[in-house]
Amino acid sequence: MDELLAEFVAETREMLEAIEGEIIAWEADPSDRARLDAIFRFVHTVKGNCGFFDFPQLASLSHAAEDALADCRAGRRAPDSAFVNAVLAILDRISQMVDAIEKEEDLPGGDDEKLVAALSPGGGNDDASAIGDGNTAEGDDSPEEFDESDAGMPGPNQPASVPSVQRTIRLPVELLDRVMSGVSDMVLARNDLAHRLRKAGNQPTIDSPFERLTSILSDVRDAITRMRMQRIETLYNALPRLVRDLSAELDKQVDIVMEGGDVELDREMIEMIRDPVTHIIRNAIGHGIEPVADRIARGKREAGLVTIAARQSGNTISIVVGDDGHGLDEERIAQKAVASGLISASRRAAMDREAIFQLIFQPGFSTAEEVSNVSGRGVGLDVVRDNLERIGGGIKVSSTVGVGTLFTLQIPLTLSIIPGLTLGIGSQRFAIPQSYIEEIIHASSRSLDFTHVGESAFVTFRGNRVPCLMLDEVLGLDEAGTSWSERTLVMLRLASGDLFALGVDHIHSHGDVVVKPLAPLVARSGLYAGTTLLDDGQPVLLLDVTNIAARHRLVSPAGTRNLAAAEETVDSAVSDAPRAMLFTDHDGRRCAIRLELVTRIERAEANVIDLSGESPHAVIDGEILPVIGLPDGPLPSEKLRFLRLFDGACELLFAVREIDNAVQLFETLHPEPGDPTIEALTLVEGRTVALLDGYALFARHGHPPEAGNKAWCRLPETDWAQSFLAPLVQSAGYRVVNGTDYREAVAIRFDSDADTDWAEPGETPPVIVLRERPDAPEGSQTIYRYDREGLLRALDQASKARIDAGGQS
Amino acid sequence: MNDLLVMARIADRRCAFRADHVQSVIELGSITPIPCAPDFVAGITALRSQALTVIDCRQAIGVDRVELKSDHRAVVVSVEGYSYALVVDAIEDVTTGLEQTDDVAGGYGEMWARIASGMVETPTGPALLIDLSALIAGPDEFGIAV
Numbered sequence: 031m032d033e034l035l036a037e038f039v040a041e042t043r044e045m046l047e048a049i050e051g052e053i054i055a056w057e058a059d060p061s062d063r064a065r066l067d068a069i070f071r072f073v074h075t076v077k078g079n080c081g082f083f084d085f086p087q088l089a090s091l092s093h094a095a096e097d098a099l100a101d102c103r104a105g106r107r108a109p110d111s112a113f114v115n116a117v118l119a120i121l122d123r124i125s126q127m128v129d130a131i132e133k134e135e136d137l138p139g140g141d142d143e144k145l146v147a148a149l150s151p152g153g154g155n156d157d158a159s160a161i162g163d164g165n166t167a168e169g170d171d172s173p174e175e176f177d178e179s180d181a182g183m184p185g186p187n188q189p190a191s192v193p194s195v196q197r198t199i200r201l202p203v204e205l206l207d208r209v210m211s212g213v214s215d216m217v218l219a220r221n222d223l224a225h226r227l228r229k230a231g232n233q234p235t236i237d238s239p240f241e242r243l244t245s246i247l248s249d250v251r252d253a254i255t256r257m258r259m260q261r262i263e264t265l266y267n268a269l270p271r272l273v274r275d276l277s278a279e280l281d282k283q284v285d286i287v288m289e290g291g292d293v294e295l296d297r298e299m300i301e302m303i304r305d306p307v308t309h310i311i312r313n314a315i316g317h318g319i320e321p322v323a324d325r326i327a328r329g330k331r332e333a334g335l336v337t338i339a340a341r342q343s344g345n346t347i348s349i350v351v352g353d354d355g356h357g358l359d360e361e362r363i364a365q366k367a368v369a370s371g372l373i374s375a376s377r378r379a380a381m382d383r384e385a386i387f388q389l390i391f392q393p394g395f396s397t398a399e400e401v402s403n404v405s406g407r408g409v410g411l412d413v414v415r416d417n418l419e420r421i422g423g424g425i426k427v428s429s430t431v432g433v434g435t436l437f438t439l440q441i442p443l444t445l446s447i448i449p450g451l452t453l454g455i456g457s458q459r460f461a462i463p464q465s466y467i468e469e470i471i472h473a474s475s476r477s478l479d480f481t482h483v484g485e486s487a488f489v490t491f492r493g494n495r496v497p498c499l500m501l502d503e504v505l506g507l508d509e510a511g512t513s514w515s516e517r518t519l520v521m522l523r524l525a526s527g528d529l530f531a532l533g534v535d536h537i538h539s540h541g542d543v544v545v546k547p548l549a550p551l552v553a554r555s556g557l558y559a560g561t562t563l564l565d566d567g568q569p570v571l572l573l574d575v576t577n578i579a580a581r582h583r584l585v586s587p588a589g590t591r592n593l594a595a596a597e598e599t600v601d602s603a604v605s606d607a608p609r610a611m612l613f614t615d616h617d618g619r620r621c622a623i624r625l626e627l628v629t630r631i632e633r634a635e636a637n638v639i640d641l642s643g644e645s646p647h648a649v650i651d652g653e654i655l656p657v658i659g660l661p662d663g664p665l666p667s668e669k670l671r672f673l674r675l676f677d678g679a680c681e682l683l684f685a686v687r688e689i690d691n692a693v694q695l696f697e698t699l700h701p702e703p704g705d706p707t708i709e710a711l712t713l714v715e716g717r718t719v720a721l722l723d724g725y726a727l728f729a730r731h732g733h734p735p736e737a738g739n740k741a742w743c744r745l746p747e748t749d750w751a752q753s754f755l756a757p758l759v760q761s762a763g764y765r766v767v768n769g770t771d772y773r774e775a776v777a778i779r780f781d782s783d784a785d786t787d788w789a790e791p792g793e794t795p796p797v798i799v800l801r802e803r804p805d806a807p808e809g810s811q812t813i814y815r816y817d818r819e820g821l822l823r824a825l826d827q828a829s830k831a832r833i834d835a836g837g838q839s
Numbered sequence: 840m841n842d843l844l845v846m847a848r849i850a851d852r853r854c855a856f857r858a859d860h861v862q863s864v865i866e867l868g869s870i871t872p873i874p875c876a877p878d879f880v881a882g883i884t885a886l887r888s889q890a891l892t893v894i895d896c897r898q899a900i901g902v903d904r905v906e907l908k909s910d911h912r913a914v915v916v917s918v919e920g921y922s923y924a925l926v927v928d929a930i931e932d933v934t935t936g937l938e939q940t941d942d943v944a945g946g947y948g949e950m951w952a953r954i955a956s957g958m959v960e961t962p963t964g965p966a967l968l969i970d971l972s973a974l975i976a977g978p979d980e981f982g983i984a985v
Contacts, residue, residue: 458872505874549892549921551977552883555875561883561890569871569883569890
């Protein structure tokens with residue numbers, strides 16, 4: 031197989047994976063133009079490519095799909111579920127064919143005509159069977175696919191003589207581990223050096239090479255990490271399809287919510303947990319979620335909800351899969367276990383609820399009344415548990431009858447670098463993984479109300495009563511004397527969705543920490559997930575947030591979070607005192623700005639600021655944003671903090687010296703007419719605070735987004751148009767849009783494009799027609815595509831026409 | 840038995856560690872205590888980028904809590920992939936073991952027997968050869984009161 035073909039296979043497969051989620055989203059919302067376009071682009075590319083390689087079968091399939099989708103795009107037909115099924119079936123078939131091409135086998139023959147026929151309106155009668163075929167084939171093929179594409183080794187079905195086509199090499203895992211730990215040692219050495227340099231003061235001759243070292247190191251670290259890591263998204267991508275197919279098959283309605291897709295896992299681990307996760311979701315849909323009628327009868331939302339959330343905590347990743355179905359039935363599980371001889375009746379009597387739940391992990395256990403082809407496949411949760419334990423992880427289940435079931439998978443991570451927050455209690459410091467942290471608040475803040483109920487402490491946070499732990503009590507430290515009101519509360523959100531507050535004395539810093547495993551005799555205490563070294567070389571312990579919460583019984587049994595989340599939004603609307611973000615600006619003023627305006631707190635190096643223009647700008651995440659609030663004179667050398675403000679249309683960065691807290695403004699607001707930038711003065715905790723006038727800020731500094739006042743110009747969807755034409759059109763003051771858009775002022779098309787939805791020359795919107803050849807046919811209004819002057823003239827005329835039209839109306 | 844041995848004093852007794860088990864001998868810097876860890880775990884300390892679990896050998900053996908001096912040096916060992924810094928009274932020397940006896944008449948006493956893998960003769964006299972995993976397990980698991 032030559033390289034070109036290998037590229038084709040790899041590209042097609044990549045695109046297939048990428049649009050997997052799109053197609054489901056499109057079905058949910060058929061009016062979603064962007065999704066439809068993405069799918070269309072895929073079949074279009076496949077069609078184009080296979081014309082090149084001579085795969086007539088593949089070409090005719092993709093051609094049929096393209097035609098049908100084009101109809102859909104042009105609005106000639108509406109995408110109903112039969113249509114989506116038919117498209118899905120074709121995508122599956124394309125995927126099978128690509129597999130076959132890679133193995134240099136004959137393309138799977140058969141009922142292509144049937145698939146194509148299903149596309150035509152009213153032709154979707156046998157689509158269910160087509161879908162079924164597609165699924166099984168896909169399921170069988172996927173492990174092999176991994177072997178070939180990721181490991182670069184011949185799969186079991188591949189003739190041994192075929193050379194591996196992926197340009198990959200195989201390395202022993204130990205070598206990778208050694209390199210990784212070497213790099214993380216380098217990170218620590220750098221941190222140590224940084225610390226010493228800071229102490230020694232500014233030394234320009236050393237600082238700049240050191241900066242270089244830092245950036246190189248972070249590049250290397252990223253690359254090394256990626257060598258083994260993959261985002262868990264790769265696992266998530268296939269889930270919407272799974273949920274869709276299964277729920278359609280079982281005639282249930284199920285939505286899936288996925289969180290934490292950016293959590294990274296070892297490649298091998300992802301493959302290992304793929305089956306368990308799929309299995310649990312199958313179970314959740316097959317056994318957990320009730321049929322629609324039952325759900326309505328129980329007053330639940332019509333569509334069931336399956337949630338999957340990934341969180342990293344020290345050296346483990348926890349993946350929580352939950353459903354809001356009818357929960358595990360303790361009694362039925364027990365009966366079943368007794369009946370199948372797993373336990374004796376007398377033993378059952380002695381078992382508590384938790385112990386009975388554990389029975390579902392026993393070999394040979396299945397509660398399904400009848401074996402369906404969905405969940406009763408003979409693979410039980412025992413296999414799932416075994417698989418996880420084999421890789422050093424574990425699985426837990428909790429459930430509430432009528433509310434739902436929650437499976438927690440723990441997966442180990444041998445070495446990792448995670449963002450963490452260092453905090454202090456007394457004289458000691460500890461670290462917490464950033465991913466848990468929801469918010470940090472001073473306990474003295476007025477928005478909090480602290481109460482004791484029996485031995486337990488609670489704070490009222492945004493109208494919710496949240497359990498509160500004091501770190502010194504958790505750790506059994508004797509730190510008498512600090513009253514709770516001097517504490518800082520770190521609000522932690524667990525993977526199960528539960529929120530709790532952890533009271534600490536100080537917050538030190540945040541940054542990337544390298545997590546090292548703990549010696550077993552320390553790990554046994556259950557409080558720590560690992561150790562890490564701070565910049566100054568001092569080791570600190572990483573708190574095991576999940577375990578601490580579990581010990582204090584703060585983890586809710588099951589899926590109550592969705593209810594809780596709903597209540598949260600209701601409660602937060604009750605209190606009507608305005609909320610504001612408190613901060614100190616670079617002039618040392620204590621200021622506040624209404625919280626609704628603040629979208630994010632940004633931290634950035636001073637070098638992102640560009641002072642060259644009329645007003646300062648900064649580049650954050652690839653966007654150019656105006657900056658206000660900078661100090662006069664030189665910029666501070668260390669990292670700058672900004673409040674990112676958004677008024678619904680444009681964004682501003684407000685540079686601040688220090689960010690204090692989000693507060694509620696209970697005191698009277700005294701209007702301040704003297705200073706136009708200040709809305710009012712008010713008191714917060716007895717001190718005056720200037721509440722900035724957001725209206726004035728945006729009126730003075732906000733630039734409306736560029737697109738707002740520009741006319742749209744529609745371009746053909748060809749590479750040439752995108753890479754040659756688009757820059758020219760943009761420089762003429764237009765914003766480029768693909769596809770039909772009614773805001774469009776001008777359209778540009780080729781004379782060869784005979785698509786009917788393009789307007790003719792002379793109509794509104796104005797259309798500029800390009801021709802491929804320099805010499806114009808007789809009487810043609812077309813412009814040669816490389817006639818820059820002619821094109822600009824035509825655009826100019828069009829924009830004048832637009833202004834005239836604007837003036838008249 | 841002609842192995843190199845690192846000789847140390849623990850609770851005023853001469854003890855020996857096999858040199859190939861010992862990674863290095865370090866000067867102990869600051870130790871971060873670990874709340875809720877067993878008593879004989881003094882805390883963690885940093886060695887380059889490694890975090891070492893610091894074990895007080897006297898308490899790990901179960902010697903009565905008398906004030907014992909230490910010369911602030913520790914023996915760094917690795918057990919099952921984890922590194923530990925062992926706090927001893929003093930580190931004396933590196934020497935060659937001459938002859939190892941697994942059992943001695945009368946034994947070493949309950950406390951010491953648990954962590955001993957035998958007795959070793961050295962040019963400077965006999966010493967107790969330490970069984971590292973037993974030492975690190977600490978006294979609690981064997982039900983011996985500290």
